Amino acid sequence: MRYSKYFLFTSKENPAGAINISHSLLIRGSFISQLSSGIYNFLPIGFRVLKKVWKVIEEEMDRIGALQVLMPALHPSDLWEKTGRWQTMDNVMFKLQDKKGANMVLGTTHEEIITDIVSKFVKSYKNLPLLLYQIQVKFRDEIRPKGGLVRAREFIMKDLYSFHTNWECLDKTYQDVYQAYVRIFERLSIPVESVEAFSGPIGGDVSHEFMVVTEAGEDKFVKCTNCGYAASTEIAQIKKPEINYKYKPIDKLNKVHTPSVSSVEQLVNFLGKKPQNFVKSVLYRVGSTYILVLVRGDKEVNEIKLEKYIKNELKIMEEISMAKEDDFDRLGSVIGFIGPLNLKDKILFLKNEKKLSDEIDLKIIADFSVYGLKDVIVGANEKDYHFVGIDFDNIEIDSFADVSTVIDGDKCVKCGEEYRIFPALELGHIFKLGTKYSEPLKAYFADKDGKIKPMIMGCYGIGVSRIISAILEAYSSENSMTWTFNSAPFFVYLITINMDDEAQYKISDNIYNGLSNFEVLWDDRKESAGTKFKDWELIGIPICIVIGNKIKEGLVEIKVNPNFPKTISNKKINSEFISKLFDSLSIFITLQEVEEKIKHIYNELDGIVNG
RNA sequence: CGGGGUGUAGCUCAGACUGGUUAGAGCGCGUGCCUUGGGAGCACGAGGUCCGCGGUUCAAGUCCGCGCACCCCGACCA
Numbered sequence: 300m301r302y303s304k305y306f307l308f309t310s311k312e313n314p315a316g317a318i319n320i321s322h323s324l325l326i327r328g329s330f331i332s333q334l335s336s337g338i339y340n341f342l343p344i345g346f347r348v349l350k351k352v353w354k355v356i357e358e359e360m361d362r363i364g365a366l367q368v369l370m371p372a373l374h375p376s377d378l379w380e381k382t383g384r385w386q387t388m389d390n391v392m393f394k395l396q397d398k399k400g401a402n403m404v405l406g407t408t409h410e411e412i413i414t415d416i417v418s419k420f421v422k423s424y425k426n427l428p429l430l431l432y433q434i435q436v437k438f439r440d441e442i443r444p445k446g447g448l449v450r451a452r453e454f455i456m457k458d459l460y461s462f463h464t465n466w467e468c469l470d471k472t473y474q475d476v477y478q479a480y481v482r483i484f485e486r487l488s489i490p491v492e493s494v495e496a497f498s499g500p501i502g503g504d505v506s507h508e509f510m511v512v513t514e515a516g517e518d519k520f521v522k523c524t525n526c527g528y529a530a531s532t533e534i535a536q537i538k539k540p541e542i543n544y545k546y547k548p549i550d551k552l553n554k555v556h557t558p559s560v561s562s563v564e565q566l567v568n569f570l571g572k573k574p575q576n577f578v579k580s581v582l583y584r585v586g587s588t589y590i591l592v593l594v595r596g597d598k599e600v601n602e603i604k605l606e607k608y609i610k611n612e613l614k615i616m617e618e619i620s621m622a623k624e625d626d627f628d629r630l631g632s633v634i635g636f637i638g639p640l641n642l643k644d645k646i647l648f649l650k651n652e653k654k655l656s657d658e659i660d661l662k663i664i665a666d667f668s669v670y671g672l673k674d675v676i677v678g679a680n681e682k683d684y685h686f687v688g689i690d691f692d693n694i695e696i697d698s699f700a701d702v703s704t705v706i707d708g709d710k711c712v713k714c715g716e717e718y719r720i721f722p723a724l725e726l727g728h729i730f731k732l733g734t735k736y737s738e739p740l741k742a743y744f745a746d747k748d749g750k751i752k753p754m755i756m757g758c759y760g761i762g763v764s765r766i767i768s769a770i771l772e773a774y775s776s777e778n779s780m781t782w783t784f785n786s787a788p789f790f791v792y793l794i795t796i797n798m799d800d801e802a803q804y805k806i807s808d809n810i811y812n813g814l815s816n817f818e819v820l821w822d823d824r825k826e827s828a829g830t831k832f833k834d835w836e837l838i839g840i841p842i843c844i845v846i847g848n849k850i851k852e853g854l855v856e857i858k859v860n861p862n863f864p865k866t867i868s869n870k871k872i873n874s875e876f877i878s879k880l881f882d883s884l885s886i887f888i889t890l891q892e893v894e895e896k897i898k899h900i901y902n903e904l905d906g907i908v909n910g
Numbered sequence: 911c912g913g914g915g916u917g918u919a920g921c922u923c924a925g926a927c928u929g930g931u932u933a934g935a936g937c938g939c940g941u942g943c944c945u946u947g948g949g950a951g952c953a954c955g956a957g958g959u960c961c962g963c964g965g966u967u968c969a970a971g972u973c974c975g976c977g978c979a980c981c982c983c984g985a986c987c988a
Binding site: 798825849 | 911916920921922923936937938945946947948949950979980981982983984985986987988
């Protein structure tokens, strides 16, 4: 491709409002342009990158026997109503009506549609398992899109769905997909961590996320410094401490006046203590049971873990909600000043006075973080008062549980060593769905014995457009993108220093034609050398061939994007080999060697990355 | 959805507080000269619904009100 005929409009200026390096570089390089908040055009060079990523994903999906389909982005509401997600996903759906007034939705995801398709065609175990996928646009009306392609309202996703006769078969496919994902990220040279994850509204019991560590991400995961176990902070568990707890009621409560000071942060300032010197009490309601959760002041209640605990251990199945102001009134406490010490007495008193129904129950659950605390501060269940000087065994609790979100330094549930927290961007997420969608949408099949059963399903997503940002976040620097071998829009950037110099022009033309199999972008503009070098660096093409004055001596320079070798040695191969491959390049070599060198490097890299 | 901010040339931004001829700069774009190993130089030129609507005023890019859009922080979120 000749630059002069191409659609490339680079900019020296950072776009206003771009916070992430990937966002800024993509705009500056004219890879994408913004149409509206969270809605982007892919311009020619950006679309080339998208297609490169797309191709790797397709090849790996094909390799595990998945079949590609293309489903519509525009859906009627009925299928979504059948699964209940018309309501539960309402907050992110673009909903609209057609001219007849029928409800429609722009697809946020495609479980409903694919399940509907399969239910119509597949009736027998003989046609299962079945893996179908698409690479298509998704719409989510995110309240706050940000970071360019990091969180967009319209974005490209690869979504794969699998259908099975039984769980064992799903387990096997889940492993196949897991391995396919590992290969996809390896081939794109993206350093991902796979972490245990929360299934969320998609549903199912088991899920993994593929995360890339970057400040540009919006998620967090923890990884054990010893055994390497990794999990999303949404679900990461903490090792249970050796608990030796004997309730010792305190003789005299020491109450302090804390006027209009209720949050831990305010208390820290008011009393001059650390957050760890507080026990935070958070009240939840589950049916007629109130749950008072105690966590150390520097930690947060994890509602996902709490919900699991309440359902699995306490066997209470009603919906859990945060207590409201009238709940506090009912229990004789005050919002912002609730605490565990005298709350049960208050409730007993209210019940005796017939001011509170006997059905109401209160359970006090202490997070592991509260265990062993001495001399802490808790709410006094009285406006503007806290108790001080409390030890953990002065608090009468019903049970200890792991119900707080992991923070740096918490102990690994597997081996007991310390966790570290990493900021991350989620690129892929795989789920075991079970029959969550096959039941309501009647995706049934006849088994060998003629019994009609619902199909067992899995679903597996990759944020294709988000991957583009992730690659740049992983390797790029302020004024220079770095693409990886399989994502680079071009492999070679050919610079002709002086287009008016006939010798330079002719040789450039020959090299351009001679390397036509290697995706060459020829900067054939009558611009200054500096302009061309800066553009090469900005758009991040791995190899640069420079045709300049030295051509008189039959010499040509080959340069490598200095960050590019990092994207290869990331792949656990011999780094000495990599440096050898590139070290001899940033010098002048003879004209005859150029084609040979480029072919050699290309083939070696192809073997390493895709082999 | 809460808080904050911005909206002026294709882009990045001055000008607004303190209203007053014809609204500016840099970059980019066009033409010519010159230059060709690190975003060169000179000259000329094109390019504006100052986000929209309404109001105040002799006079509004500037002040006031309403609206819209976009950005940032937080909450939210496969």
